[in-house]
Amino acid sequence: MARYRGFALLGALVGVVALVCAAIIGGFGLLGTGSGAFWGGSGDGSRDSRAQGRTPVGTAAPASSDSWTGTWAAAPVGVERFAPFGFPGHSIRNVVHTSIGGTSVRVTLSNLYSHKPLVVGRASVAVGNGGAEAVAGTMRQLSFGRKPTVTIPAGGQIVSDPMPMRVPYDSDLLVSLYTPQAGGPVTFHSQAMQTSYLAGGDRTVDPTRNAYTRPAKVWRYVTAVDVLNRDSPGAVVAFGDSITDGVKSTNDANRRWPDVLAARLRDQHMGVLNEGIGGNRVLGDSVPFRAGAAGVSRFQRDVLDRAGVKVVVIDLGINDILRGRETDPTKITNGLRELTRQAHARGVRVVGSTLTPFGAHRGYNPVTESVRDRVNEEIRSGRVFDEVVDFDRALRDPYAPDRMRPVYDSGDGLHPSDAGYRAMGSYLNLQSLVGKAQADL
Structure with missing residues:
Protein backbone atom coordinates (compact mmCIF):
# COMPACT_ATOMS: atom_id res chain seq x y z
CA MET A 1 0.00 0.00 0.00
CA ALA A 2 2.89 2.35 0.77
CA ARG A 3 4.19 1.75 -2.76
CA TYR A 4 0.80 2.66 -4.26
CA ARG A 5 0.62 5.80 -2.13
CA GLY A 6 4.12 6.71 -3.35
CA PHE A 7 3.08 6.19 -6.94
CA ALA A 8 -0.03 8.27 -6.35
CA LEU A 9 2.02 11.09 -4.84
CA LEU A 10 4.47 10.91 -7.73
CA GLY A 11 1.59 10.99 -10.22
CA ALA A 12 0.12 14.06 -8.53
CA LEU A 13 3.47 15.83 -8.67
CA VAL A 14 3.83 14.97 -12.35
CA GLY A 15 0.33 16.32 -12.95
CA VAL A 16 1.20 19.61 -11.25
CA VAL A 17 4.40 19.91 -13.29
CA ALA A 18 2.41 19.19 -16.46
CA LEU A 19 -0.10 21.91 -15.63
CA VAL A 20 2.66 24.42 -14.96
CA CYS A 21 4.36 23.52 -18.24
CA ALA A 22 1.08 23.82 -20.08
CA ALA A 23 0.56 27.27 -18.61
CA ILE A 24 4.04 28.34 -19.65
CA ILE A 25 3.55 26.96 -23.15
CA GLY A 26 0.14 28.60 -23.42
CA GLY A 27 1.60 31.95 -22.43
CA PHE A 28 4.87 31.87 -24.33
CA GLY A 29 5.33 28.68 -26.32
CA LEU A 30 2.48 29.44 -28.67
CA LEU A 31 3.80 32.95 -28.97
CA GLY A 32 7.03 31.36 -30.07
CA THR A 33 5.06 30.09 -33.03
CA GLY A 34 3.97 33.64 -33.63
CA SER A 35 7.24 35.29 -32.60
CA GLY A 36 9.49 35.13 -35.58
CA ALA A 37 7.20 32.58 -37.26
CA PHE A 38 5.70 33.09 -40.69
CA TRP A 39 2.50 32.19 -42.41
CA GLY A 40 2.67 32.34 -46.15
CA GLY A 41 2.23 28.83 -47.49
CA SER A 42 -0.88 29.46 -49.58
CA GLY A 43 0.15 33.01 -50.34
CA ASP A 44 -2.96 34.48 -48.72
CA GLY A 45 -1.18 35.57 -45.54
CA SER A 46 -3.49 33.61 -43.26
CA ARG A 47 -1.94 32.22 -40.15
CA ASP A 48 -2.37 29.18 -37.97
CA SER A 49 -5.05 30.01 -35.42
CA ARG A 50 -3.23 27.92 -32.82
CA ALA A 51 -0.60 30.66 -32.64
CA GLN A 52 -3.05 33.22 -31.33
CA GLY A 53 -2.97 32.42 -27.60
CA ARG A 54 -6.70 33.08 -27.43
CA THR A 55 -9.10 32.18 -24.68
CA PRO A 56 -11.75 29.66 -25.81
CA VAL A 57 -14.37 31.47 -27.82
CA GLY A 58 -18.00 31.43 -26.82
CA THR A 59 -17.26 31.80 -23.10
CA ALA A 60 -17.90 34.74 -20.82
CA ALA A 61 -14.89 34.07 -18.61
CA PRO A 62 -12.19 36.75 -18.55
CA ALA A 63 -8.99 36.04 -20.40
CA SER A 64 -6.28 34.64 -18.15
CA SER A 65 -3.13 36.62 -17.45
CA ASP A 66 -1.28 34.76 -20.22
CA SER A 67 -3.91 35.23 -22.95
CA TRP A 68 -3.73 37.81 -25.69
CA THR A 69 -6.54 40.15 -26.72
CA GLY A 70 -6.57 42.43 -29.74
CA THR A 71 -6.64 46.12 -28.92
CA TRP A 72 -6.33 47.45 -32.51
CA ALA A 73 -6.37 46.05 -36.03
CA ALA A 74 -6.64 47.14 -39.65
CA ALA A 75 -7.26 44.98 -42.70
CA PRO A 76 -4.71 45.04 -45.55
CA VAL A 77 -6.44 46.38 -48.66
CA GLY A 78 -3.79 45.95 -51.38
CA VAL A 79 -0.59 47.70 -52.41
CA GLU A 80 0.29 51.36 -52.15
CA ARG A 81 0.23 52.81 -55.65
CA PHE A 82 3.33 55.00 -55.50
CA ALA A 83 5.60 52.67 -53.50
CA PRO A 84 6.42 49.77 -55.85
CA PHE A 85 9.71 49.03 -54.07
CA GLY A 86 8.66 50.02 -50.56
CA PHE A 87 10.52 52.78 -48.74
CA PRO A 88 14.18 51.67 -48.70
CA GLY A 89 16.32 53.63 -46.26
CA HIS A 90 13.29 55.06 -44.47
CA SER A 91 11.45 54.69 -41.17
CA ILE A 92 7.68 54.31 -41.14
CA ARG A 93 5.86 55.49 -38.01
CA ASN A 94 2.28 54.24 -37.83
CA VAL A 95 -0.04 55.91 -35.34
CA VAL A 96 -2.70 53.49 -34.08
CA HIS A 97 -5.27 53.87 -31.29
CA THR A 98 -5.86 51.32 -28.55
CA SER A 99 -9.28 50.21 -27.36
CA ILE A 100 -8.01 48.49 -24.20
CA GLY A 101 -4.65 48.50 -22.45
CA GLY A 102 -2.45 45.81 -20.96
CA THR A 103 0.84 44.83 -19.38
CA SER A 104 2.57 43.53 -22.53
CA VAL A 105 2.23 44.15 -26.25
CA ARG A 106 2.91 42.35 -29.52
CA VAL A 107 2.62 43.64 -33.08
CA THR A 108 1.72 41.94 -36.37
CA LEU A 109 3.43 43.10 -39.56
CA SER A 110 2.13 41.97 -42.96
CA ASN A 111 3.78 41.60 -46.36
CA LEU A 112 0.61 40.02 -47.76
CA TYR A 113 0.40 41.70 -51.14
CA SER A 114 4.09 41.87 -52.03
CA HIS A 115 5.84 39.50 -54.46
CA LYS A 116 9.19 40.08 -52.73
CA PRO A 117 10.48 39.58 -49.15
CA LEU A 118 10.42 42.55 -46.80
CA VAL A 119 13.51 43.21 -44.68
CA VAL A 120 12.76 44.97 -41.38
CA GLY A 121 16.01 46.33 -39.97
CA ARG A 122 14.53 47.47 -36.69
CA ALA A 123 11.07 48.03 -35.19
CA SER A 124 9.73 49.73 -32.09
CA VAL A 125 6.58 50.58 -30.19
CA ALA A 126 5.88 53.56 -27.92
CA VAL A 127 2.99 55.44 -26.39
CA GLY A 128 2.12 58.43 -28.56
CA ASN A 129 2.19 62.01 -27.33
CA GLY A 130 0.56 63.64 -30.34
CA GLY A 131 1.60 63.23 -33.96
CA ALA A 132 4.86 61.30 -34.34
CA GLU A 133 6.17 62.14 -30.85
CA ALA A 134 6.49 59.50 -28.12
CA VAL A 135 5.80 59.89 -24.43
CA ALA A 136 9.16 60.07 -22.66
CA GLY A 137 10.42 56.74 -21.36
CA THR A 138 7.93 54.57 -23.28
CA MET A 139 9.99 53.67 -26.38
CA ARG A 140 10.59 49.91 -26.67
CA GLN A 141 12.55 48.13 -29.39
CA LEU A 142 10.76 45.06 -30.71
CA SER A 143 12.37 41.71 -31.47
CA PHE A 144 11.44 38.78 -33.68
CA GLY A 145 12.63 35.41 -32.50
CA ARG A 146 14.87 37.38 -30.10
CA LYS A 147 16.51 39.18 -33.01
CA PRO A 148 16.15 42.89 -33.86
CA THR A 149 15.93 42.25 -37.61
CA VAL A 150 13.64 40.00 -39.60
CA THR A 151 12.75 39.16 -43.18
CA ILE A 152 9.05 38.66 -43.90
CA PRO A 153 8.49 36.46 -46.95
CA ALA A 154 6.33 37.49 -49.87
CA GLY A 155 2.69 36.93 -48.94
CA GLY A 156 3.55 36.35 -45.29
CA GLN A 157 3.29 38.09 -41.95
CA ILE A 158 5.07 38.00 -38.61
CA VAL A 159 4.18 38.58 -34.96
CA SER A 160 6.77 40.25 -32.76
CA ASP A 161 8.03 38.75 -29.53
CA PRO A 162 6.03 39.82 -26.44
CA MET A 163 7.26 43.13 -25.05
CA PRO A 164 6.54 43.99 -21.38
CA MET A 165 5.08 47.47 -21.49
CA ARG A 166 2.31 49.40 -19.79
CA VAL A 167 -0.15 50.04 -22.63
CA PRO A 168 -2.82 52.61 -21.74
CA TYR A 169 -6.48 52.33 -22.64
CA ASP A 170 -7.84 54.72 -25.28
CA SER A 171 -4.45 56.04 -26.36
CA ASP A 172 -2.21 56.34 -29.39
CA LEU A 173 0.63 53.90 -29.95
CA LEU A 174 3.51 54.52 -32.34
CA VAL A 175 4.52 51.42 -34.29
CA SER A 176 7.71 52.21 -36.20
CA LEU A 177 9.80 50.08 -38.57
CA TYR A 178 12.92 50.71 -40.62
CA THR A 179 13.26 49.14 -44.06
CA PRO A 180 16.94 49.31 -45.07
CA GLN A 181 16.59 47.99 -48.61
CA ALA A 182 14.17 47.83 -51.50
CA GLY A 183 11.47 45.20 -51.46
CA GLY A 184 8.17 44.77 -53.20
CA PRO A 185 5.04 46.94 -53.06
CA VAL A 186 3.87 48.14 -49.66
CA THR A 187 0.98 46.20 -48.10
CA PHE A 188 -1.15 48.95 -46.60
CA HIS A 189 -4.52 50.15 -45.36
CA SER A 190 -5.77 53.22 -47.19
CA GLN A 191 -8.36 55.65 -45.80
CA ALA A 192 -7.01 55.26 -42.28
CA MET A 193 -8.57 58.55 -41.13
CA GLN A 194 -5.39 58.78 -39.07
CA THR A 195 -2.08 60.48 -39.90
CA SER A 196 1.08 58.39 -39.88
CA TYR A 197 4.59 59.49 -40.83
CA LEU A 198 7.76 58.76 -42.82
CA THR A 213 8.27 65.19 -41.89
CA ARG A 214 6.20 63.26 -44.45
CA PRO A 215 2.62 62.63 -43.27
CA ALA A 216 0.15 60.23 -44.92
CA LYS A 217 -3.30 59.05 -43.91
CA VAL A 218 -2.52 55.35 -44.33
CA TRP A 219 -1.22 52.46 -42.24
CA ARG A 220 1.75 50.62 -43.72
CA TYR A 221 2.57 46.98 -42.95
CA VAL A 222 1.06 46.95 -39.44
CA THR A 223 -2.21 44.97 -39.20
CA ALA A 224 -2.70 44.16 -35.51
CA VAL A 225 -1.68 45.09 -31.99
CA ASP A 226 -2.45 42.70 -29.11
CA VAL A 227 -2.11 43.15 -25.36
CA LEU A 228 -2.03 41.00 -22.25
CA ASN A 229 -4.96 42.01 -20.04
CA ARG A 230 -6.08 39.65 -17.27
CA ASP A 231 -9.46 41.43 -16.98
CA SER A 232 -10.41 41.19 -20.64
CA PRO A 233 -13.18 38.80 -21.71
CA GLY A 234 -12.00 39.07 -25.32
CA ALA A 235 -12.55 41.22 -28.38
CA VAL A 236 -15.29 42.36 -30.74
CA VAL A 237 -14.41 42.61 -34.42
CA ALA A 238 -16.25 45.16 -36.60
CA PHE A 239 -16.26 43.76 -40.14
CA GLY A 240 -17.45 45.83 -43.04
CA ASP A 241 -16.83 48.40 -45.75
CA SER A 242 -16.10 52.14 -45.73
CA ILE A 243 -18.90 52.80 -43.26
CA THR A 244 -17.15 50.57 -40.73
CA ASP A 245 -13.77 51.98 -41.82
CA GLY A 246 -15.06 55.43 -40.81
CA VAL A 247 -14.69 57.18 -44.15
CA LYS A 248 -15.77 60.86 -43.93
CA SER A 249 -15.31 60.94 -40.16
CA THR A 250 -12.98 63.60 -38.74
CA ASN A 251 -9.31 62.78 -39.29
CA ASP A 252 -7.18 61.97 -36.22
CA ALA A 253 -10.24 62.12 -33.95
CA ASN A 254 -11.26 58.43 -33.65
CA ARG A 255 -14.92 59.04 -34.41
CA ARG A 256 -15.74 55.90 -36.39
CA TRP A 257 -18.67 53.87 -35.08
CA PRO A 258 -16.33 51.09 -33.77
CA ASP A 259 -14.52 53.81 -31.77
CA VAL A 260 -17.84 54.77 -30.18
CA LEU A 261 -18.49 51.11 -29.39
CA ALA A 262 -15.01 50.77 -27.89
CA ALA A 263 -15.71 53.65 -25.50
CA ARG A 264 -18.92 51.93 -24.37
CA LEU A 265 -17.10 48.63 -23.76
CA ARG A 266 -14.03 50.08 -22.06
CA ASP A 267 -15.26 49.47 -18.52
CA GLN A 268 -15.78 45.84 -19.49
CA HIS A 269 -12.16 45.64 -20.74
CA MET A 270 -13.30 44.36 -24.13
CA GLY A 271 -11.13 45.05 -27.15
CA VAL A 272 -12.70 46.41 -30.34
CA LEU A 273 -11.00 45.76 -33.68
CA ASN A 274 -11.93 47.62 -36.85
CA GLU A 275 -11.64 45.40 -39.93
CA GLY A 276 -13.53 47.68 -42.31
CA ILE A 277 -12.27 48.31 -45.84
CA GLY A 278 -13.56 51.10 -48.07
CA GLY A 279 -15.25 49.65 -51.17
CA ASN A 280 -15.22 46.10 -49.81
CA ARG A 281 -17.84 43.56 -50.92
CA VAL A 282 -19.24 40.33 -49.55
CA LEU A 283 -18.68 38.42 -52.78
CA GLY A 284 -16.29 40.20 -55.15
CA ASP A 285 -12.52 40.64 -54.85
CA SER A 286 -11.34 44.24 -55.23
CA VAL A 287 -7.64 43.98 -54.35
CA PRO A 288 -6.46 45.70 -57.58
CA PHE A 289 -8.64 48.67 -56.61
CA ARG A 290 -7.30 48.72 -53.04
CA ALA A 291 -10.67 47.60 -51.67
CA GLY A 292 -9.52 44.25 -50.30
CA ALA A 293 -10.39 40.64 -50.91
CA ALA A 294 -14.04 39.56 -50.84
CA GLY A 295 -15.55 39.33 -47.38
CA VAL A 296 -16.02 35.56 -47.69
CA SER A 297 -12.32 35.22 -48.56
CA ARG A 298 -10.78 37.52 -45.93
CA PHE A 299 -13.05 36.62 -43.01
CA GLN A 300 -10.73 33.93 -41.68
CA ARG A 301 -7.67 36.19 -41.70
CA ASP A 302 -9.27 39.46 -40.62
CA VAL A 303 -11.75 38.14 -38.07
CA LEU A 304 -11.28 34.56 -36.93
CA ASP A 305 -7.49 34.79 -36.63
CA ARG A 306 -7.63 37.90 -34.45
CA ALA A 307 -6.54 37.45 -30.84
CA GLY A 308 -9.34 36.88 -28.35
CA VAL A 309 -12.24 37.31 -30.78
CA LYS A 310 -15.60 36.43 -29.20
CA VAL A 311 -18.11 38.23 -31.42
CA VAL A 312 -18.17 39.89 -34.84
CA VAL A 313 -20.44 42.74 -35.95
CA ILE A 314 -20.96 42.60 -39.73
CA ASP A 315 -22.05 45.58 -41.84
CA LEU A 316 -21.33 44.58 -45.41
CA GLY A 317 -23.23 44.40 -48.71
CA ILE A 318 -23.81 47.93 -49.99
CA ASN A 319 -20.85 47.73 -52.36
CA ASP A 320 -22.13 44.48 -53.83
CA ILE A 321 -25.11 46.58 -54.96
CA LEU A 322 -23.38 49.85 -55.84
CA ARG A 323 -20.02 48.58 -57.18
CA GLY A 324 -20.69 44.95 -58.01
CA ARG A 325 -24.06 45.80 -59.61
CA GLU A 326 -25.59 42.74 -57.97
CA THR A 327 -29.34 42.66 -58.53
CA ASP A 328 -30.06 39.32 -56.84
CA PRO A 329 -30.46 39.92 -53.09
CA THR A 330 -30.29 36.18 -52.44
CA LYS A 331 -26.66 36.05 -53.54
CA ILE A 332 -25.77 38.77 -51.04
CA THR A 333 -27.66 37.19 -48.13
CA ASN A 334 -26.22 33.78 -48.94
CA GLY A 335 -22.76 35.32 -48.79
CA LEU A 336 -23.59 36.83 -45.41
CA ARG A 337 -24.83 33.43 -44.22
CA GLU A 338 -21.50 31.96 -45.27
CA LEU A 339 -19.76 34.45 -42.96
CA THR A 340 -22.04 33.33 -40.14
CA ARG A 341 -21.23 29.67 -40.85
CA GLN A 342 -17.51 30.40 -40.74
CA ALA A 343 -17.92 32.23 -37.42
CA HIS A 344 -20.03 29.45 -35.88
CA ALA A 345 -17.41 26.87 -36.84
CA ARG A 346 -15.07 28.73 -34.49
CA GLY A 347 -17.62 29.42 -31.77
CA VAL A 348 -17.84 33.14 -32.60
CA ARG A 349 -21.15 34.95 -32.20
CA VAL A 350 -22.43 37.06 -35.11
CA VAL A 351 -24.33 40.34 -34.92
CA GLY A 352 -25.29 41.64 -38.34
CA SER A 353 -26.50 45.01 -39.57
CA THR A 354 -29.13 46.02 -42.05
CA LEU A 355 -27.80 48.02 -45.00
CA THR A 356 -27.96 51.75 -44.38
CA PRO A 357 -29.82 54.26 -46.61
CA PHE A 358 -28.16 55.78 -49.69
CA GLY A 359 -31.10 57.55 -51.32
CA ALA A 360 -29.13 60.79 -51.81
CA HIS A 361 -26.13 59.01 -53.35
CA ARG A 362 -25.40 58.97 -57.07
CA GLY A 363 -25.74 55.16 -57.14
CA TYR A 364 -29.35 55.27 -56.02
CA ASN A 365 -32.13 54.18 -58.37
CA PRO A 366 -35.28 52.06 -58.01
CA VAL A 367 -33.36 48.84 -58.73
CA THR A 368 -30.56 49.40 -56.20
CA GLU A 369 -33.08 50.48 -53.56
CA SER A 370 -35.19 47.40 -54.21
CA VAL A 371 -32.18 45.12 -53.72
CA ARG A 372 -31.27 46.90 -50.47
CA ASP A 373 -34.83 46.60 -49.19
CA ARG A 374 -34.98 42.87 -49.93
CA VAL A 375 -31.58 42.22 -48.34
CA ASN A 376 -32.74 44.09 -45.23
CA GLU A 377 -36.00 42.16 -45.14
CA GLU A 378 -34.11 38.88 -45.04
CA ILE A 379 -31.66 40.16 -42.42
CA ARG A 380 -34.53 41.30 -40.18
CA SER A 381 -36.12 37.85 -40.49
CA GLY A 382 -33.40 36.44 -38.21
CA ARG A 383 -32.30 33.84 -40.74
CA VAL A 384 -28.90 35.39 -41.54
CA PHE A 385 -27.21 36.41 -38.28
CA ASP A 386 -27.50 35.45 -34.60
CA GLU A 387 -28.68 38.95 -33.77
CA VAL A 388 -29.62 42.01 -35.82
CA VAL A 389 -28.56 45.62 -35.26
CA ASP A 390 -30.80 47.81 -37.41
CA PHE A 391 -28.40 50.53 -38.52
CA ASP A 392 -30.85 51.36 -41.32
CA ARG A 393 -33.46 52.31 -38.74
CA ALA A 394 -30.89 54.18 -36.65
CA LEU A 395 -29.83 56.47 -39.51
CA ARG A 396 -32.80 56.86 -41.83
CA ASP A 397 -34.88 60.00 -42.16
CA PRO A 398 -38.41 59.16 -40.93
CA TYR A 399 -39.82 61.47 -43.62
CA ALA A 400 -37.68 59.97 -46.41
CA PRO A 401 -36.75 56.40 -45.32
CA ASP A 402 -34.50 55.79 -48.32
CA ARG A 403 -32.19 58.59 -47.13
CA MET A 404 -30.19 59.34 -44.01
CA ARG A 405 -31.31 62.10 -41.69
CA PRO A 406 -29.54 65.28 -42.84
CA VAL A 407 -27.65 65.58 -39.55
CA TYR A 408 -26.30 62.05 -40.01
CA ASP A 409 -25.22 62.55 -43.65
CA SER A 410 -21.59 63.50 -44.30
CA GLY A 411 -22.71 65.14 -47.52
CA ASP A 412 -22.32 62.36 -50.09
CA GLY A 413 -25.56 60.56 -49.32
CA LEU A 414 -23.76 57.34 -48.40
CA HIS A 415 -21.27 57.85 -45.57
CA PRO A 416 -22.39 59.06 -42.16
CA SER A 417 -21.10 62.20 -40.49
CA ASP A 418 -19.46 62.12 -37.06
CA ALA A 419 -22.97 62.42 -35.62
CA GLY A 420 -24.13 59.51 -37.76
CA TYR A 421 -21.25 57.31 -36.66
CA ARG A 422 -21.95 58.26 -33.05
CA ALA A 423 -25.58 57.24 -33.53
CA MET A 424 -24.51 53.86 -34.93
CA GLY A 425 -22.04 53.10 -32.16
CA SER A 426 -24.58 54.12 -29.53
CA TYR A 427 -27.46 52.19 -31.12
CA LEU A 428 -25.93 48.73 -30.84
CA ASN A 429 -27.36 46.85 -27.86
CA LEU A 430 -24.42 45.61 -25.79
CA GLN A 431 -26.47 42.64 -24.58
CA SER A 432 -26.58 41.37 -28.16
CA LEU A 433 -22.82 40.79 -27.94
CA VAL A 434 -23.09 38.22 -25.17
CA GLY A 435 -26.11 36.11 -26.21
CA LYS A 436 -25.90 32.41 -26.97
CA ALA A 437 -28.68 31.72 -29.51
CA GLN A 438 -27.49 30.93 -33.03
CA ALA A 439 -29.30 31.85 -36.21
CA ASP A 440 -31.29 29.10 -37.90
CA LEU A 441 -29.48 28.86 -41.23
Missing part, protein backbone atom coordinates in the same frame (compact mmCIF):
# COMPACT_ATOMS: atom_id res chain seq x y z
CA ALA A 199 11.37 59.72 -42.04
CA GLY A 200 14.72 59.24 -43.74
CA GLY A 201 17.18 56.83 -42.12
CA ASP A 202 16.70 54.61 -39.09
CA ARG A 203 14.60 56.72 -36.73
CA THR A 204 12.66 53.85 -35.15
CA VAL A 205 13.78 54.59 -31.58
CA ASP A 206 13.82 58.38 -31.96
CA PRO A 207 11.14 59.65 -29.54
CA THR A 208 10.89 63.05 -31.19
CA ARG A 209 8.80 64.05 -34.18
CA ASN A 210 11.52 66.14 -35.83
CA ALA A 211 12.60 63.66 -38.51
CA TYR A 212 9.08 62.51 -39.37
